[in-house]
Amino acid sequence: MKPIEIIDIDVSYGAKKILEAITFHADAGEILGVIGPNGSGKTTLLKAMSRVVARDSGEILLDSRNLDTLGHRELARQVAVVPQDISIGFDYTVRDIVMMGRHPYIGRLASETLRDVEICDRAMHLANVAHLAGMSIHDISGGERQRVLIARALAQEPKILLLDEATSNLDVCHQVEILNIIRDLAGKITVVSVFHDLNLAAYYCDRLLLLKDRKVYATGAPEEVLTYEKIREIFGMETLVKPHPLTGKPYILPVYAHQAGVGTNLRVHVVCGGGTGSDILHLLHAAGFTVTCGVLNVLDTDYETAMHLGLPCVAEPPFHGITPGSLSNLREYLDDADAIVVTAMPIGRGNLDNLRVLLDYPAKPVLFYARDHSTRMEDYTGGEAGAVLTELVARGALRVEGAEGLLARLSRGGLR
Amino acid sequence: MRRTAFITIPALVCALLASMACAAALGPTGISFGSLISLPNAWTIIWDVRMPRVIAAALVGCALAVAGTAMQGLFRNPMADPHIIGTSSGGALGATLAIVLFAGAGRPVFAFAGAMTATFIVYFIARRGGKIPVETLLLSGVALSTLLSALLSFLMYTAGQSLHQIMFWLMGGLWNVSWDDVFVALPILVGCAGIYLFARDVNILSLSEEDATHLGVNVEWLKRILLALSAFVAGIAVAVAGSIGFIGLITPHVMRLIVGPDHRLLLPAAALAGAILLVWSDTLTRTFTNDMPVGIVTACFGAPFFIYLLRSRMKA
Numbered sequence: 123m124k125p126i127e128i129i130d131i132d133v134s135y136g137a138k139k140i141l142e143a144i145t146f147h148a149d150a151g152e153i154l155g156v157i158g159p160n161g162s163g164k165t166t167l168l169k170a171m172s173r174v175v176a177r178d179s180g181e182i183l184l185d186s187r188n189l190d191t192l193g194h195r196e197l198a199r200q201v202a203v204v205p206q207d208i209s210i211g212f213d214y215t216v217r218d219i220v221m222m223g224r225h226p227y228i229g230r231l232a233s234e235t236l237r238d239v240e241i242c243d244r245a246m247h248l249a250n251v252a253h254l255a256g257m258s259i260h261d262i263s264g265g266e267r268q269r270v271l272i273a274r275a276l277a278q279e280p281k282i283l284l285l286d287e288a289t290s291n292l293d294v295c296h297q298v299e300i301l302n303i304i305r306d307l308a309g310k311i312t313v314v315s316v317f318h319d320l321n322l323a324a325y326y327c328d329r330l331l332l333l334k335d336r337k338v339y340a341t342g343a344p345e346e347v348l349t350y351e352k353i354r355e356i357f358g359m360e361t362l363v364k365p366h367p368l369t370g371k372p373y374i375l376p377v378y379a380h381q382a383g384v385g386t387n388l389r390v391h392v393v394c395g396g397g398t399g400s401d402i403l404h405l406l407h408a409a410g411f412t413v414t415c416g417v418l419n420v421l422d423t424d425y426e427t428a429m430h431l432g433l434p435c436v437a438e439p440p441f442h443g444i445t446p447g448s449l450s451n452l453r454e455y456l457d458d459a460d461a462i463v464v465t466a467m468p469i470g471r472g473n474l475d476n477l478r479v480l481l482d483y484p485a486k487p488v489l490f491y492a493r494d495h496s497t498r499m500e501d502y503t504g505g506e507a508g509a510v511l512t513e514l515v516a517r518g519a520l521r522v523e524g525a526e527g528l529l530a531r532l533s534r535g536g537l538r
Numbered sequence: 539m540r541r542t543a544f545i546t547i548p549a550l551v552c553a554l555l556a557s558m559a560c561a562a563a564l565g566p567t568g569i570s571f572g573s574l575i576s577l578p579n580a581w582t583i584i585w586d587v588r589m590p591r592v593i594a595a596a597l598v599g600c601a602l603a604v605a606g607t608a609m610q611g612l613f614r615n616p617m618a619d620p621h622i623i624g625t626s627s628g629g630a631l632g633a634t635l636a637i638v639l640f641a642g643a644g645r646p647v648f649a650f651a652g653a654m655t656a657t658f659i660v661y662f663i664a665r666r667g668g669k670i671p672v673e674t675l676l677l678s679g680v681a682l683s684t685l686l687s688a689l690l691s692f693l694m695y696t697a698g699q700s701l702h703q704i705m706f707w708l709m710g711g712l713w714n715v716s717w718d719d720v721f722v723a724l725p726i727l728v729g730c731a732g733i734y735l736f737a738r739d740v741n742i743l744s745l746s747e748e749d750a751t752h753l754g755v756n757v758e759w760l761k762r763i764l765l766a767l768s769a770f771v772a773g774i775a776v777a778v779a780g781s782i783g784f785i786g787l788i789t790p791h792v793m794r795l796i797v798g799p800d801h802r803l804l805l806p807a808a809a810l811a812g813a814i815l816l817v818w819s820d821t822l823t824r825t826f827t828n829d830m831p832v833g834i835v836t837a838c839f840g841a842p843f844f845i846y847l848l849r850s851r852m853k854a
Contacts, residue, residue, distance in 0.1 A: 174751050198754025205749065211614045212744050212799030222742050226754030230735055233802075278753070 123186050125150050125312040126171065126201075126282050131180030133163070133170050140166045142336045144180070148282070151309040155323040156316045157347075158333030159357055164316040167333070168286050171314065172203045184282070198226035202275035204288040207267065210259050216270050217255040220246055223277030242277050249273035249303055265296030272303060283307065285315035289322075301326050324348050324371045332356065348372040350430065360408035362401055377408045390532060391415065391459035393476050395467040397423035402463065402491060405525050407431050411532070414455040417448045417476055444475045452479060461487045461532055464519075470502040477510045488519035491528050546797050550810035554596065557814050561592045561821040566828075586717070594715045594778055595820040595832075596813035597723040599785055601775040603812025604730045605768040606786030607793075607805055611740040612764050613672050616794075616847075619786035620772035623679040623765065626783075627686040628656020629776030633707055634693050637700050645707075646722055646777035653773030656682060661765055670761055672747075710782035710833030712820050723778045729771035730809055736760060737801040744799070782833045784840025785812050791847060 124147040133141040141163045148154045156164050169175035171182060173189060182189040184200055192200065202223070210219070223245065224238040246252040249272040254262055259270065268288060275283055285304070289297040297319075304313055305326055317323035323330060324344040332340040332347050334356050340347045350363045353374065360377040367373075390406055392399050392415040399415065400423055406413045416436030418425040428435040436451045438444060444452075456462065462480060469477065480488060490511075492498075501507045515521075522528045562584055602620065609618040620626055632652020636645040663678040664670045694704055739760050742750045747757045772786070789812040790804065797803045819835045827835075 172752055174748050194751070194756045195754040198752060201752075203749075203752040205752075208746055208749055210745055211616070212794070214741075214799055218741075218800060219745075222745070222753055225738060225742055228738070274753075 124148065124183070125185060126314070127183040127186075128171070129181040129183065131170060131182065132178040133166055133175060134178055139336055141170065144338055146331055146338060146341055148312050148314055149329075150312055152328040153304065153308045153313040153315065153326055155327035155330045155344075156314065156333065157320060157323050157330055158339070162333040163336050164333055165286055168203070168284050168314070168316055172201055172284055173197060195226040198278060200280060201282045201284060202278040202280035203284045203286065204268075204271050204275050206287050207264065207291050208271065214259050215255070216246070216251060216257055216259060216262065217242065219259055219270055220251075220273045220277050223274040226278065241279065242273075245273040245276035248276055248307070250299075265292050265299070268292060268296070268300055269303070272300065276307075281312060283311050283313045285313065287316050287318055290318045297322065320348060320353070320374050324373065325366065325369060344371050348374060360404065362404050377405055388412065388461070388532065389414065389459045390461050390463055391455050392463045392465065393467075393480075394418070394424045394465040395422055395473055395476075398465040398467045399424040400427040402465065402525055402528060403427050403431060403433060405529065406463075406532075407433065409529055409533075414459065416455065417444050417452050417473070419472075441472070443472045449475060449479065452476070453482075456480075456483055456486065459486060461489065463489050463491050463528065463532075465491050466493070466497045466499045468500040468502060469507040474503055474507055474510075477507060477514075480514060481510065484517055488514055489528065489531060490519060490521045492521060492523050495523055497523075546803070546807055547810070550807060550814070554810050554814050554817070557817045558592050558596060561595075561817050562588045564821050564825050566825060590717045590720045591712050591715045591820065591824075592817055593720050594723050595712055595816045597720070597726045598712070598775040598779045598782065599812040599814070599816025600730060600809045601723075601726040601771040601812075602782065602786040602816070603789035603808040604733055604805060605772040605775075606812075607790040607801070607808045608733050608740065608764050608768045609786070610790050611744045611801055612761060612768075613676065614744050614746070615676070616791060617787070618676075620768060621683070621783070621786070622676060623769070624656035624660045624682045624686065625653045625769050625772045626776060626781045627683040627690070629653035629773060630708055630781050631656070631686045631690050631693075633776075633780065634690055634697075634704050637703050637707065638693050638697050641700070642703060646719075649777035649780075650773045653776050654769055656686060657765060657769035657773075661762075669758055706831060707780045709831030710780035710836075711823075711829070711831040712779050713824075713829055715778070719778050723774055726771050726774050729767050729774070730805075732767045733764065733771070734805050736764060737805050740764070740801045741799070744801075780831075780833065782816070782836055784836045784844065785815055788840050788843050789815060
């Protein structure tokens with residue numbers, strides 16, 4: 123039995139379709155994130171689930187019971203909503219607001235019991251607002267007010283908690299504070315939350331629901347939904363998607379596309395390896411350069427990035443040196459290139475030829491790309507690589523720090 | 539609920555009882571305790587002239603204040619009162635029709651019918667697809683009031699001899715109130731009790747309609763109930779005492795400052811304070827100003843206070 127199940131619902135405002143054929147469910151105790159670009163219908167979906175907005179067709183089941191058969195108060199005992207922010211006209215105290223969460227439990231002629239007070243106290247404690255209980259809702263900060271709304275929702279003792287971008291008006295430390303509270307609730311309560319920030323969604327959600335143009339585009343674990351291709355398709359934006367170093371969940375770095383197009387008609391060959399070139403492969407590709415790379419070993423991170431981006435790449439099997447065949451392929455790329463970028467990769471016997479071959483192209487501009495001022499190439503060749511580098515520098519090769527610097531240098535034509 | 543609750547309500551009850559006693563004792567004819575025995579007419583003056591008037595003033599004041607409080611909660615707008623949804627202008631037109639057509643016969647009935655009809659017209663104008671957006675409700679209230687005022691002006695223009703009577707009625711007053719009028723006004727208590735049953739819902743509705751839905755309030759149904767009950771009590775008030783302004787606007791404000799915004803406390807506090815306010819206003823006019831219409835007194839106190847509120851809101 124699913125705590126909430128949405129079956130083929132359509133919603134429209136007047137003649138305008140907002141949601142079409144939406145079907146999904148949430149599993150008990152999970153956090154399900156709803157993501158998608160503006161106008162994809164995220165908020166409306168939540169409103170349909172809390173029955174604020176009527177739907178044209180389809181069914182919503184709560185524990186297999188049709189949502190429409192529940193009375194207003196019964197619904198409020200099952201489903202609680204934390205809105206983005208609320209403006210409160212009158213001067214209520216924090217406790218007053220949280221106690222309003224008990225409304226669906228208190229009869230018209232009754233007043234709150236000791237049990238209601240206890241539940242409110244517990245809710246305020248969980249949401250970390252107990253110390254604010256006596257204060258006016260107008261005298262506390264936005265982050266605190268948002269936590270008060272969470273406390274109020276918890277006072278409803280809901281089975282399902284809906285959050286409509288409940289943290290997007292807050293600065294990052296308050297966002298994290300609130301999402302940690304929500305994370306701790308999961309397991310006991312099923313949470314469905316709209317997220318604007320994809321990284322927060324990836325970090326905190328068990329599963330994601332990606333909406334596009336009124337429809338469900340994808341559902342699944344964050345790493346299935348937040349892929350480079352899907353993000354580009356949905357948001358029309360170039361990104362780097364990497365595993366988060368602590369959680370292994372996807373972490374998205376937007377590539378701000380203001381340089382898009384600068385690289386038109388320019389060919390750049392990137393000599394890289396060991397993951398030192400992945401970000402600039404993405405970046406140069408996104409900026410519109412025609413990018414080639416190699417020689418790389420299959421399974422190298424940079425090789426995978428190149429394959430992922432569909433870049434032409436000279437490759438050797440894992441842990442294999444550079445063969446004459448590969449070298450001649452590399453020369454073809456180098457012949458066509460307008461500029462050559464060398465990243466701060468570790469250099470050993472196996473890939474030394476990647477550098478040495480550059481000595482045959484004295485006319486081509488060569489840029490050494492370093493992430494920052496402390497980046498150094500690691501030489502495992504006993505000085506041979508160092509000698510080649512010195513020679514290249516003597517011929518005019520430049521060290522460029524930072525991706526922005528590299529792009530700027532390349533887009534100025536290069537070069538000398 | 540704040541601690542002040544346990545002091546404020548009993549204090550207001552005492553104040554109301556004391557005010558009513560004082561009001562019964564005060565008047566153009568001075569009556570002392572001694573004269574109650576010696577003067578044969580004294581008891582008649584107290585019991586048949588002053589008592590019904592004092593009780594009616596208390597009931598009408600209570601009705602206006604409670605309707606105002608409910609409207610302000612419903613509209614989430616501290617400037618709302620029964621005028622705003624056409625109740626008062628509907629009542630005025632009804633009463634004027636009775637005066638022009640039937641020389642004043644059945645005036646309270648006409649006033650009440652006018653008040654209720656106007657409110658429901660406003661409600662139906664504002665209704666769309668089973669919902670009444672608050673902004674539309676306010677605007678259609680203003681629009682209908684303007685139209686009704688025009689009709690009223692036309693009636694006054696053509697009224698001839700009865701113009702004087704209409705003018706007096708429009709300014710609002712409690713002269714000639716008898717025990718019969720008190721019985722007419724008694725259902726006000728029922729209406730106010732009805733509104734009080736929804737005090738907690740009004741608290742929640744004063745956040746936002748969507749929020750109220752999330753907390754299990756049937757918002758559209760609640761709006762209808764509150765409108766109907768407010769129009770009912772305000773309509774009776776208008777039928778008994780004509781249109782008396784500012785009590786419905788100002789009493790909720792003052793009481794909100796004293797007892798806070800919780801309607802479970804605010805509604806009874808406003809009811810009592812509204813009663814006290816109108817009892818004293820009426821006593822002042824009949825004792826010192828030769829029974830000038832009490833609407834003039836409430837407006838004289840009310841308008842400057844309203845301006846003060848506006849100014850302090852602008853600062854905030």
